[in-house]
Amino acid sequence: EVFTALADMEGLVSTELELVRHLDNYIQAEEIRLKRLRGYLEDYESMYQEASADVSKYLANPINAYLLVKRLTSDWKQVEGVMTQNVGPAFIQNITQHRSVLRFPSDEDLNGAAAALMRLQDTYKLDTHALAEGKLLGKKYSRQLTAGDCWELGRQSYNNGDHYHTVLWMGEALNKFESESNKTVTRQDILEYLAFSTFKQGNVKEALQLTHELLKLVPFHQRALGNKKYYEDLLRQQGVIQRRGETGDEDNVVMDEPFNTANLKLTKPSDQLPERENYEKLCRGEKLMDPKIEGRLRCRYVTNNVPYLYIQPVKMEEAFHKPLIVIYHNVINDDEIETVKKMAQPRFKRATVQNSVTGNLEPANYRISKSAWLKSEEHDHVFKVTRRVGDVTGLDMATAEDLQVVNYGIGGHYEPHFDYARKEEVNAFKDLGWGNRVATWLFYMSEVEAGGATVFPKLNLALWPQKGSAAFWYNLHPNGEGNELTRHAACPVLTGSKWVSNKWIHERNQEFRHPCGLRYDTDM
Numbered sequence: 067e068v069f070t071a072l073a074d075m076e077g078l079v080s081t082e083l084e085l086v087r088h089l090d091n092y093i094q095a096e097e098i099r100l101k102r103l104r105g106y107l108e109d110y111e112s113m114y115q116e117a118s119a120d121v122s123k124y125l126a127n128p129i130n131a132y133l134l135v136k137r138l139t140s141d142w143k144q145v146e147g148v149m150t151q152n153v154g155p156a157f158i159q160n161i162t163q164h165r166s167v168l169r170f171p172s173d174e175d176l177n178g179a180a181a182a183l184m185r186l187q188d189t190y191k192l193d194t195h196a197l198a199e200g201k202l203l204g205k206k207y208s209r210q211l212t213a214g215d216c217w218e219l220g221r222q223s224y225n226n227g228d229h230y231h232t233v234l235w236m237g238e239a240l241n242k243f244e245s246e247s248n249k250t251v252t253r254q255d256i257l258e259y260l261a262f263s264t265f266k267q268g269n270v271k272e273a274l275q276l277t278h279e280l281l282k283l284v285p286f287h288q289r290a291l292g293n294k295k296y297y298e299d300l301l302r303q304q305g306v307i308q309r310r311g312e313t314g315d316e317d318n319v320v321m322d323e324p325f326n327t328a329n330l331k332l333t334k335p336s337d338q339l340p341e342r343e344n345y346e347k348l349c350r351g352e353k354l355m356d357p358k359i360e361g362r363l364r365c366r367y368v369t370n371n372v373p374y375l376y377i378q379p380v381k382m383e384e385a386f387h388k389p390l391i392v393i394y395h396n397v398i399n400d401d402e403i404e405t406v407k408k409m410a411q412p413r414f415k416r417a418t419v420q421n422s423v424t425g426n427l428e429p430a431n432y433r434i435s436k437s438a439w440l441k442s443e444e445h446d447h448v449f450k451v452t453r454r455v456g457d458v459t460g461l462d463m464a465t466a467e468d469l470q471v472v473n474y475g476i477g478g479h480y481e482p483h484f485d486y487a488r489k490e491e492v493n494a495f496k497d498l499g500w501g502n503r504v505a506t507w508l509f510y511m512s513e514v515e516a517g518g519a520t521v522f523p524k525l526n527l528a529l530w531p532q533k534g535s536a537a538f539w540y541n542l543h544p545n546g547e548g549n550e551l552t553r554h555a556a557c558p559v560l561t562g563s564k565w566v567s568n569k570w571i572h573e574r575n576q577e578f579r580h581p582c583g584l585r586y587d588t589d590m
């Protein structure tokens with residue numbers, strides 16, 4: 067799939083160019099064909115004019131008589147030949163052959179991209195109508211969506227069993243539909259989904275009204291007739307409409323005002339994440355850290371007894387105390403970033419997470435990105451950045467994992483998690499044999515236009531990516547137990563592309579190190 071990393075999606079733009087070329091060639095071929103047909107038409111017309119001016123005189127000429135017969139037999143066969151000559155299949159065949167070379171997104175990609183939009187809509191509280199106008203946070207980013215585009219988003223949500231977003235997007239499709247002069251979807255198609263999902267969201271009366279609208283268009287729509295009866299029975303039981311025959315009950319449920327999702331009770335699909343609300347607030351930049359904590363944060367330079375750090379000390383900014391989380395500035399330069407990105411991209415795979423039951427690595431909706439691993443030996447630049455992590459932290463890089471490079475695509479994110487293995491995850495990192503992930507070093511290799519913060523929900527802390535900087539923290543208490551306060555997440559990317567890379571440092575070999583003047587001590 068391609069939707070999980072923006073870097074991979076770039077290939078799709080060349081695919082689109084190829085399709086534009088193919089379609090253009092096809093239209094040109096069709097135009098040549100139609101031009102030939104027009105030529106025949108003009109010939110036939112002028113000859114008919116001549117003949118009909120004086121039929122008997124015309125036919126008195128044996129050559130004319132012959133030509134008339136010929137025109138209606140063999141000549142006409144040629145015309146028919148051109149009329150049925152269909153160049154379409156040949157062009158489609160040609161595009162199909164290109165499928166092996168060009169990147170084409172799949173249905174899974176369409177679904178993933180739609181789900182990502184819904185995630186962004188929820189996390190960043192984006193208004194459906196504004197989004198459909200191509201606006202993000204008040205700024206116009208893209209062209210308007212058509213009724214058909216909104217309908218497709220609704221349909222994707224429907225296929226995911228997400229009736230909440232189905233209602234929002236089908237509702238928007240209906241609004242757009244009314245004002246569209248060239249219709250991009252039918253009213254019937256919208257109403258079918260909208261009515262049912264409105265019902266699934268618990269709005270029976272509105273669902274019945276929409277079903278009436280649908281039946282006005284398609285009076286014998288079987289499913290709609292069945293649903294209508296079902297909704298009416300429900301409403302009768304609830305006493306919302308009268309018993310059959312007592313009054314003209316149907317009249318109670320005609321649409322008295324235009325359908326508006328704002329008048330409905332809608333509930334977001336529930337999820338298992340307890341800190342969801344706080345997490346999303348932090349992502350939106352709403353929740354600010356306690357000013358008392360913030361006031362005590364300091365900046366300083368790190369030299370760490372490393373010769374080259376004396377020449378070029380690294381600026382360290384404290385982002386949080388207890389647990390200590392710091393940002394190091396300018397610790398990876400643009401050349402190194404370019405090398406790392408270039409090496410990683412061809413190896414990108416959808417990021418996986420460890421299933422806590424089976425221990426298997428598998429893709430999951432709560433982690434959407436692509437990643438690849440680079441070894442220090444592979445390139446001088448990778449070697450140097452790894453050494454720098456060791457120099458700045460004072461930790462031994464021999465027991466650190468390879469550099470993990472990550473790119474987040476549309477709505478790409480990683481929901482709250484721990485980097486260390488919890489007690490029950492006994493098999494994690496067993497193969498490495500270096501113990502748990504004692505510390506995390508996270509390089510920011512791009513800025514992000516909007517969204518994409520690294521947030522710590524338990525600390526009310528949000529770190530905003532700055533290209534060239536890195537975040538660093540210890541995941542474990544000195545006694546080796548995991549520090550739950552380090553729970554963190556990567557917020558969905560709203561606009562832009564986010565690149566990071568991680569160095570996870572393990573416990574082994576760090577026992578006698580004095581890390582970088584940072585007290586490896588969560589009570590600092």
Ligand SMILES: O=C(O)CCC(=O)C(=O)O
Pocket residue numbers: 472480485508518519520521554555556557566568
């Ligand atoms: O991308 C980020 O901001 C955080 C990534 C992260 O937490 C991880 O990869 O473990």
Ligand SMILES: [Fe+2]
Pocket residue numbers: 483484485554
């Ligand atoms: Fe993490």
